[in-house]
Amino acid sequence: KITTYRKLAEAALEKIDGALDRMTNEWTCRIPLPGGDFPVRDVAKQRATLQAKLPFLDAKVVHRLFRQYGTQAESIFESATSLDHCGANLGHGVTGREVDWAIENEWVCTADDFLWRRSKLGLHFSPDEVANLEDYIAGKLAA
Incomplete structure (x- = not known):
């Protein structure tokens, strides 16, 4: 969905640029999505790091959290040290x-x-x- 929104936003800016007689370069394809600020080859390593920081959460939950939030998952639970803190x-x-x-x-x-x-x-x-x-x-x- 976010990629689609990026493309729609770029298309809208292209039309605005045309009306204002200016040109903006595409840039969104070079910027990682929120939580996606790591190389693809490091997915398993990043997920393992998250699991180590959140040992009180089930591995399936950590997997879902990482798939959904990427590196932002850590900030969601940053001060939690047990399930009681969640x-x-x-x-x-x-x-x-x-x-x-x-x-x-x-x-x-x-x-x-x-x-x-x-x-x-x-x-x-x-x-x-x-x-x-x-x-x-x-x-x-x-x-």
Whole structure:
């Protein structure tokens, strides 16, 4: 999705440049996406480093976090030293800390936003878990 947005933004800027009679060079293909600031050949090493820093999280959860957030996953859990420091268990390895970070940094506003547009976990959550997540997010946004 982000690559598509980059292409759309570049196309829009090209039209604006034409109207303003100026030329901007494409640059987004050379800039890593957020969390993707490492060589592709280092994926396994980066994931292992994250697992070592978060030994209290299940390996499958760490794998998902790394695939979703890349190097930003470390900042989500930077001061956590145990699962107790991760906030509410919202199901399927999702913690309050992760959702809090997504609210603050990815502008998550609803459970659907988190489950379908951000994490792609929507198929895994039961209706009760979705309702619980919705209540959690609403409570955070109301605070």
